[in-house]
Amino acid sequence: MEYSFTEIEKKWQDKWKAGQVYRVKNNSPKPKYYALDMFPYPSGIGLHVGHPLGYIASDIFARFKRLKGFNVLHPMGYDAFGLPAEQYALDHGVHPAESTRQNIKNFRDQLDRIGFCFDWSRQVNTAEPDFYKWTQWIFLQLFNSWYNRTEKKACPIESLAKHFETGGSSIVSAYRHQPEFSAADWKGFSEKKQQDILMEYRLAYCGIGEVNWCEALGTVLANDEVINGVSERGGYPVVKKKLRQWYLRITEYADRLLEGLEKVEFSEAMKEMQANWIGKSHGAEIDFEIAPHPDHLRKSTEGLSKLRVYTTRPDTIFGVDFMVVAPEHELVPSFTTAPQQPAVDEYLTYVKSRSERERIAEKKITGCFTGSYALNPFNGRRIPVWVSEYVLAGYGTGAIMAVPCSDERDYKFAQHFHIPVTNIIGAHYNGKEANPTKDALLEDSDFLNGLPMQDAIALVNARIESMGIGTTRVNYKMRDAAFSRQRYWGEPFPIVWKNGIACALDEEELPLLLPEVKEYKPGPDGEGPLANIPEWTSKHLETSTMPGYAGSSWYFLRYMDPHNTEEFCNRKASDYWGQVDLYIGGTEHAVGHLLYSRMWTKFLFDRGYIGFDEPFRKLLNQGMIQGSSRFVYRVSPAMFGHDTIAMNGIKDLPQIFISKGIITLLNKGDQLRKDGPSTAEMISEAIQEIKKEGPSQIEMIKDAIQIILSQKFPLFQLIENVEIEYQPLHVDVNLVDGVELNIGLFINSKEEFKSAYFILEDGTIWPKIGIENQLSSDDPVPDYFSKTLNFRKTFSPLEKLRSIYICGAETEKMSKSKFNTVNPNELVEKYGADTFRMYEMFLGPVEQSKPWDTKGIEGVHRFLRKLWRLFYDDSKGRLWTTETASHDELKVLHKTIKKIDEDTERLSFNTAVSAMMIAVNELGDLKCHKKEVLEKILILLTPYAPHICEELWHGLGNENTILDAIYPFAEQKYLLQSEKQYPVAINGKTRTELNISLDATQQQVEELVLSDQKVRKWLDGKSPKKVIYVKNKMINIVV
RNA sequence: GCCCAGAUGGCGGAAUUGGUAGACGCGCCAGACUCAAAAUCUGGUAUUCGCAAGGAUGUGCAGGUUCAAUUCCUGUUCUGGGCACCA
Incomplete structure (x- = not known):
C-alpha cells in the first residue's frame, strides 16, 4: 500500500465536510477556546504561500486545543471592502462586489485544499449588508456617545446635553469645548449651535482635516499612493487640501489603551510599538511674548501677543535659541514681517507640496525666519521665530522652543542656519552634537543654576504656573483617527445632513445600502463617488464612506453570533466566548487595526454591550514570507548595434543569457562583496587575479557571444570594442530550482525564448554549438574553454563549476509583477496538503520573516512517507501489529509526547515538526510497528497533518474520528534518567x-x-x- | 529621520533559564540496490592545520561583564516591518 495523498486528502475533506465536523456550538460543558486569524483582504492575486503561514499555525493550535478537550471557536471570513477592488473597478468597470465575490471564491477554494478546520458556517464578510448593518449601528453608538473623563468611560450623548442644561460646559470633564458657556448660554443657543457643540464631544465626530489632494485625478490619495510628492498613478502633483472629515476620538482612550497593554500577552516589541504610537508625554505649555514689531501693527494683532509652545523639557528654558512653528500654524501669517514675506510665502508653497512622510523623514533641513522675535519670559532674551516643516501642526501646540544643546534636531537646525548655540549643560555639551541628558547640572540658567535638570522641571513648571504663563500638560502623539474616505467601496455613513446638522438614521433604517453607481469616478470638490448620485445627494446623505478598518474593528465579535438579525452579537454569546484567546496575524497591523479594535472593544464594553474590554488575550505575530525573486541576464541588444536592430526588426533579436557567476565577474564582484567579510576577502583576492588577466577573460565571453551570433544569428554582429551590457529580467521562480534555471521550462515559457542561447556557469554554451560539436567526449577540452574554466575556478574556489545556468537572486515583497509568487495550490497538488502544512511550519519560527524557498519541501514529504511505512509496506501491505511495545519504544514515545506537547503549547511549531521527524526516525531504527505506540504518535501529529493521520487512524481499526481522540500524556517513568x-x-x-x-x-x-x-x-x-x-x-x- | 525586529555552516534553521554551538531538514560527496533511472537505504559533510590521533578558529562587526556569552551590556553595520487614506 502506497501513500497516495491526493486520494486520502480528498476522501477525508469530503467526509469532514459532509459530517460538519468543524461546526461548533455556543454552549458546551467543555472549556472554551477562541483561536482567530486576522481575516484576509481577498485580493485579485489570490492566496500566495505567505497567507497560510498564520492560518496553519492557528489551525494546528485549534486542533491541538480540541484534542485537549476544549470547545474551540476557529472561524474565518473576509475583510472585503478596500481600495484595490475600487481601483480595479475604475480601470475595468467591474463592480467591486463582483470582483470581490470572484476573489472570495478563489480564496475559499485555495483555503479548502489546505484542510483547515474553520467553522465556515460562521463566515463573515464585511461588505455584506447583513454585516455592515452592524458596523453602521456601532458607528451610531459612537456618534451618540461622549467620553466622560470623570467616570473614565463612554456615556450617551443625551447625558451630556443634560449636563449642559443644568451646569453649562464647566461641570463636565471631557474633551474641552472653547470657550466655556453657562447653562443659561446653552439654553439660549440655537439648535444648530447646540448641535455644533455636541458634535465636538461625540466619539465619532465631524471636523476639518488635511488630505493629499490630487487635482489631476480629482481625488484624495493615501500617503501610500503619493511618491516623491506626486501621485503614484500618473505622476501628477499632489497638494494638501482641507476637507470635512469624520474622526473617531480615539485620543480619549489613549490612557486606557496604554494601561490595557499590561493585561494582554502581546510581545514586548508590539507593546512598545503601540506605546510609542500613543506617545504619552509629560510636559508643559508655555507662553512666550512676541516682541512688538512695526509690521505687526499693519496686520490684525489678535492673538499675536504670544506664542504658545509645548515642551517636554521646561528645564532647558534658558537654552532656548530659537522658536519653530509649524508651517500650518495659524499665527504664521501674522508673525511674518514685510521683509520676510516673500521668503516665507515661497517656503509655505514648498511645504504644501510635501507629504507628511517626507517632511519627517527627509534628512534635508529646511526652514525660514519669520522676522519676529519671542521673549524669554524669565530673562527677556529676544528669540528668533522660525517656521519649519519638521514641526507638525497636529502635535502639541504646533510650536516648539528649540534648545540646540540638548536636542538633536534643534541642533542640526541651528547648525544649518548658523544660529549660535547657548550651552546650559556645561561639559555635557561638547560643541559637536546635542546631548539630551537629564542628569546635567544646569548652568547659565538664572534661578536654576546648579540644579540637576531632572529636578529643575518641577521648579520651572511651578514658576510658569504661578506667573500665569503656562501649565503642565500631558500630551499624546496619537491623533484622532480619520474615519472617512472619499471613496465608493466602503460602508456608507448612516448620517443625513439637515441644515448643516448631522443626524443619525434610525436603527430601523439600517442597513443603509451602498447604492449602485455607473462610474467609480470621484465626485465634485473632493467628495467621493457617492456625490455623483442624484438620488443619494437629494436625500442629503453623507457622501463619504467608512475606512477599511471599520469592519475589522469588531468582526471577531460577529463570529460568535454570525446570523443574529436583531443584534450585532448577543450578550450571552459574547459572554460565553469572551476574549480571543489566541490571535494570529502580521506585525504590519501593530498600530492600525490592533489599536482600533482595542478601542471599539473598550467602547462597547463601556456601553454595556459586551463584558470584556480587551479583545485579544494573546497575540502571535507571524513573520512575513517574502518572495525570493530570480533573475536571468540577457545580453543587451545594444551590443549588436542599433542599426542592425532597426534593419532586422525588433522581433527576432538573439536571446543570449549569461549565467550569474559570470555576471558577477563582469561586475567585478560588486554584488557578492555585500555577502560578508569572509566572502568579500575571498572575492577581492579573486578580483586581483582576474585583473591580471581580466581583459582577455572578458574577451572570452565576448568570443562566446560572437560564436553564437555568427553561427546562429548571422545577421547580427558584435560592435567592435563594445562593453558587455546585459539586462536583468525577473524570471518566474517556478522555472528555477534553487538558483539553477530549468532551461527546458524556461525556453518554453515564452515565444521569444524559444531559440535562446545560454552561456553557462562554467563558460560553456548551451545548446552546444561551434567547436564543441566537433568534439567527442574523449577529446581534450579546447584551450578556449579550459581557460574559461580555470578562470572561473580562481574566481569562486568554493563553488563547483558546472554546466548549468545560475540565476541571480534577490529578496523582495511577493508580487505578481516580480514573478516571485508561489501558489499553494501547486504545492498541494504535487506533495499534498499535509506536506505543505508541515513544510510551512518547518521553515522556521512562525514569527520570523523569511524568504520563501520551496526546495526543502521534499524532506518533509519524505518524512510523511517514512511515517506511512511504519504502518504499511508498499508491496507487503500491513506492517502494524498489536504486540506489546518494548521499553525503548515507549521511551521514544513518551519523550516525543512531552516534546510535542510543550512545543505546540509554546507555538514552537518548527521544533515540534523536527521532534516528530526524530521520533519517526528512531521508531524506524527500532523497527517499531506497534499499534500501542503508533496510535499515540498519530494523535500528536494530527494537528499538523490531519489527513494522513485520520487515514492511518482508521487503518488501525478506529471507528471514530481522530479529531476527538484523547491527547496522550507523557509518563514520567519513561523519562527519568539516573x-x-x-x-x-x-x-x-x-x-x-x-x-x-x-x-x-x-x-x-x-x-x-x-x-x-x-x-x-x-x-x-x-x-x-x-x-x-x-x-x-x-x-x-x-x- | 523616528519606532520595532532580525543577523548562527553552501541553504532554512536548533540551542526553552548564561552552561557540550550547528538538533532536524535541504543541498552536496561516497557507497548499496538497479541493465538504467526513479524511489529507498547506509555513511560523511562549519572552517582550517594534520595521514591520523588531535589541535586552532568560529554565531554580522568592535569592545565589555563572567569560571562560562548565539544568549547579558555598550557602540556600530546591514536587512526587514511600521510611521496615521494599502490592507
Whole structure:
C-alpha cells in the first residue's frame, strides 16, 4: 500500500465536510477556546504561500486545543471592502462586489485544499449588508456617545446635553469645548449651535482635516499612493487640501489603551510599538511674548501677543535659541514681517507640496525666519521665530522652543542656519552634537543654576504656573483617527445632513445600502463617488464612506453570533466566548487595526454591550514570507548595434543569457562583496587575479557571444570594442530550482525564448554549438574553454563549476509583477496538503520573516512517507501489529509526547515538526510497528497533518474520528534518567565527557573529574583553582 | 529621520533559564540496490592545520561583564516591518 495523498486528502475533506465536523456550538460543558486569524483582504492575486503561514499555525493550535478537550471557536471570513477592488473597478468597470465575490471564491477554494478546520458556517464578510448593518449601528453608538473623563468611560450623548442644561460646559470633564458657556448660554443657543457643540464631544465626530489632494485625478490619495510628492498613478502633483472629515476620538482612550497593554500577552516589541504610537508625554505649555514689531501693527494683532509652545523639557528654558512653528500654524501669517514675506510665502508653497512622510523623514533641513522675535519670559532674551516643516501642526501646540544643546534636531537646525548655540549643560555639551541628558547640572540658567535638570522641571513648571504663563500638560502623539474616505467601496455613513446638522438614521433604517453607481469616478470638490448620485445627494446623505478598518474593528465579535438579525452579537454569546484567546496575524497591523479594535472593544464594553474590554488575550505575530525573486541576464541588444536592430526588426533579436557567476565577474564582484567579510576577502583576492588577466577573460565571453551570433544569428554582429551590457529580467521562480534555471521550462515559457542561447556557469554554451560539436567526449577540452574554466575556478574556489545556468537572486515583497509568487495550490497538488502544512511550519519560527524557498519541501514529504511505512509496506501491505511495545519504544514515545506537547503549547511549531521527524526516525531504527505506540504518535501529529493521520487512524481499526481522540500524556517513568554524560570543560573549553550519576555531590564530582586521565593531561600538573559543577548541565575546571 | 525586529555552516534553521554551538531538514560527496533511472537505504559533510590521533578558529562587526556569552551590556553595520487614506 502506497501513500497516495491526493486520494486520502480528498476522501477525508469530503467526509469532514459532509459530517460538519468543524461546526461548533455556543454552549458546551467543555472549556472554551477562541483561536482567530486576522481575516484576509481577498485580493485579485489570490492566496500566495505567505497567507497560510498564520492560518496553519492557528489551525494546528485549534486542533491541538480540541484534542485537549476544549470547545474551540476557529472561524474565518473576509475583510472585503478596500481600495484595490475600487481601483480595479475604475480601470475595468467591474463592480467591486463582483470582483470581490470572484476573489472570495478563489480564496475559499485555495483555503479548502489546505484542510483547515474553520467553522465556515460562521463566515463573515464585511461588505455584506447583513454585516455592515452592524458596523453602521456601532458607528451610531459612537456618534451618540461622549467620553466622560470623570467616570473614565463612554456615556450617551443625551447625558451630556443634560449636563449642559443644568451646569453649562464647566461641570463636565471631557474633551474641552472653547470657550466655556453657562447653562443659561446653552439654553439660549440655537439648535444648530447646540448641535455644533455636541458634535465636538461625540466619539465619532465631524471636523476639518488635511488630505493629499490630487487635482489631476480629482481625488484624495493615501500617503501610500503619493511618491516623491506626486501621485503614484500618473505622476501628477499632489497638494494638501482641507476637507470635512469624520474622526473617531480615539485620543480619549489613549490612557486606557496604554494601561490595557499590561493585561494582554502581546510581545514586548508590539507593546512598545503601540506605546510609542500613543506617545504619552509629560510636559508643559508655555507662553512666550512676541516682541512688538512695526509690521505687526499693519496686520490684525489678535492673538499675536504670544506664542504658545509645548515642551517636554521646561528645564532647558534658558537654552532656548530659537522658536519653530509649524508651517500650518495659524499665527504664521501674522508673525511674518514685510521683509520676510516673500521668503516665507515661497517656503509655505514648498511645504504644501510635501507629504507628511517626507517632511519627517527627509534628512534635508529646511526652514525660514519669520522676522519676529519671542521673549524669554524669565530673562527677556529676544528669540528668533522660525517656521519649519519638521514641526507638525497636529502635535502639541504646533510650536516648539528649540534648545540646540540638548536636542538633536534643534541642533542640526541651528547648525544649518548658523544660529549660535547657548550651552546650559556645561561639559555635557561638547560643541559637536546635542546631548539630551537629564542628569546635567544646569548652568547659565538664572534661578536654576546648579540644579540637576531632572529636578529643575518641577521648579520651572511651578514658576510658569504661578506667573500665569503656562501649565503642565500631558500630551499624546496619537491623533484622532480619520474615519472617512472619499471613496465608493466602503460602508456608507448612516448620517443625513439637515441644515448643516448631522443626524443619525434610525436603527430601523439600517442597513443603509451602498447604492449602485455607473462610474467609480470621484465626485465634485473632493467628495467621493457617492456625490455623483442624484438620488443619494437629494436625500442629503453623507457622501463619504467608512475606512477599511471599520469592519475589522469588531468582526471577531460577529463570529460568535454570525446570523443574529436583531443584534450585532448577543450578550450571552459574547459572554460565553469572551476574549480571543489566541490571535494570529502580521506585525504590519501593530498600530492600525490592533489599536482600533482595542478601542471599539473598550467602547462597547463601556456601553454595556459586551463584558470584556480587551479583545485579544494573546497575540502571535507571524513573520512575513517574502518572495525570493530570480533573475536571468540577457545580453543587451545594444551590443549588436542599433542599426542592425532597426534593419532586422525588433522581433527576432538573439536571446543570449549569461549565467550569474559570470555576471558577477563582469561586475567585478560588486554584488557578492555585500555577502560578508569572509566572502568579500575571498572575492577581492579573486578580483586581483582576474585583473591580471581580466581583459582577455572578458574577451572570452565576448568570443562566446560572437560564436553564437555568427553561427546562429548571422545577421547580427558584435560592435567592435563594445562593453558587455546585459539586462536583468525577473524570471518566474517556478522555472528555477534553487538558483539553477530549468532551461527546458524556461525556453518554453515564452515565444521569444524559444531559440535562446545560454552561456553557462562554467563558460560553456548551451545548446552546444561551434567547436564543441566537433568534439567527442574523449577529446581534450579546447584551450578556449579550459581557460574559461580555470578562470572561473580562481574566481569562486568554493563553488563547483558546472554546466548549468545560475540565476541571480534577490529578496523582495511577493508580487505578481516580480514573478516571485508561489501558489499553494501547486504545492498541494504535487506533495499534498499535509506536506505543505508541515513544510510551512518547518521553515522556521512562525514569527520570523523569511524568504520563501520551496526546495526543502521534499524532506518533509519524505518524512510523511517514512511515517506511512511504519504502518504499511508498499508491496507487503500491513506492517502494524498489536504486540506489546518494548521499553525503548515507549521511551521514544513518551519523550516525543512531552516534546510535542510543550512545543505546540509554546507555538514552537518548527521544533515540534523536527521532534516528530526524530521520533519517526528512531521508531524506524527500532523497527517499531506497534499499534500501542503508533496510535499515540498519530494523535500528536494530527494537528499538523490531519489527513494522513485520520487515514492511518482508521487503518488501525478506529471507528471514530481522530479529531476527538484523547491527547496522550507523557509518563514520567519513561523519562527519568539516573546518569548524564556531562561535558567537562577546562577554562571554559570543553575537553571531554564523563558519565556521572545525577545525584552525585560536588565533592564526588570533583574527585571523579580530577582523577580522569584526559583531565589530568589537560591540567598538566597544575592544580585547579575551582571546580564548577552545575547539576544536569556541565562541569568547568578553572586553572 | 523616528519606532520595532532580525543577523548562527553552501541553504532554512536548533540551542526553552548564561552552561557540550550547528538538533532536524535541504543541498552536496561516497557507497548499496538497479541493465538504467526513479524511489529507498547506509555513511560523511562549519572552517582550517594534520595521514591520523588531535589541535586552532568560529554565531554580522568592535569592545565589555563572567569560571562560562548565539544568549547579558555598550557602540556600530546591514536587512526587514511600521510611521496615521494599502490592507
